């Protein structure tokens with residue numbers, strides 16, 4: 001069976017930036033270290049006035065198709081994953097295809113176009129759909145284009161405001177991929193939850209603290225489910241562990257619980273026993289509360305150990321380097337974590353070919369998904385084509401009052417706030433009114 005996975009990727013960041021420690025924190029009367037160290041973000045990306053989810057997605061896809069020499073006829077399906085959709089009928093992929101057809105000499109006339117929604121996990125679900133379509137033999141030799149694009153905004157004053165972001169990731173799913181092969185095995189943790197939702201409203205209603213606990217619970221269930229169909233995980237099985245990253249502080253919590261789970265009953269637990277004791281077993285405690293207290297103490301001690309710290313530095317920290325500068329991209333978030341990890345390995349001259357990634361996706365509402373990926377021999381050539389750092393450096397740095405204007409302009413009344421673009425469009429699709437995207 002030919003491997004199926006991610007063949008190529010491209011990224012488009014919103015072209016504006018809000019500096020959280022230096023611009024946002026003073027206005028909120030907060031210590032800049034809450035953002036730098038606690039939440040773990042130093043910047044957020046925002047779309048310029050001429051950008052939205054369609055232009056960001058189309059610009060990422062245009063770059064990807066230009067670079068790989070693909071024409072629309074080579075693509076058999078386009079799925080857009082987003083939780084920022086503006087049309088309840090036409091999928092965003094039709095708008096994106098319309099843009100791309102203006103530029104490329106060809107049409108997506110025989111492609112299946114759709115839109116996937118399940119909060120942030122929809123990007124990974126779209127990859128699943130493409131994977132299954134190829135595995136079922138329905139692709140007629142064609143590849144699938146998956147685009148994860150979002151403008152993640154919260155109401156001003158909401159605690160989530162610090163975690164905003166905007167950007168798109170375009171991914172080509174194909175046989176014999178250059179970047180990563182995706183495992184057949186998957187694990188899920190899924191439950192009806194109401195901690196983060198947007199029923200016909202622009203900004204989410206969020207119970208932030210609870211959303212953190214729901215993320216951890218669903219992720220734990222997904223890991224256990226994955227283990228039931230794949231193998232018992234060990235921390236050293238993986239070169240990197242990219243998670244959905246609403247903000248790096250969330251991933252720090254998930255990573256610690258994941259490491260504790262994976263190191264249970266292994267030589268790691270044995271080696272640490274003299275230093276911090278053994279992991280508490282529930283059967284040894286008279287009540288659930290007593291057990292939870294013991295496990296919480298053990299986890300705090302585990303976090304300080306050299307074993308955990310060096311695992312974290314190797315497998316988790318490198319996944320956060322882009323996220324730290326751009327905030328939450330919702331559906332694209334776990335996919336920039338993967339890119340960050342691979343870029344870091346390339347910079348460090350680490351050859352990852354044949355090594356495994358453990359990928360943890362999550363969407364509020366709520367569902368977590370876990371699968372493994374195997375890095376392919378051509379990964380380094382593919383990842384070297386990206387210009388993420390240059391894009392991040394080129395962003396326009398907003399003052400706080402400019403940020404407020406941009407925030408106002410990107411609501412449902414987009415186009416009615418009278419301010420000018422902050423950056424000059426160059427060789428890209430731009431927003432010119434609902435339903436109309438032009439190349440400029």
Ligand code: HMG
Pocket residue numbers: 031032033034035037038039083118119120121159160161162163196206207208209211212215244245246247249250328330362363364
């Ligand atoms: P908050 O309540 O303002 O922050 O917002 P906090 O007071 O909890 O502080 C955050 C961290 O900074 C804490 O660390 C503080 O101790 C630390 P922790 O205890 O958690 O380890 N801190 C400092 N550290 C150093 N120096 C200082 C300092 N001050 C504080 N001076 C909250 C946090 C998560 C509630 C907020 O950001 C929020 O509501 N975010 C939106 C919801 C969210 O992102 N939830 C994450 C899980 S749900 C998810 O991922 C799905 C999502 O992506 C959507 C989707 O799927 O569609 C959101």
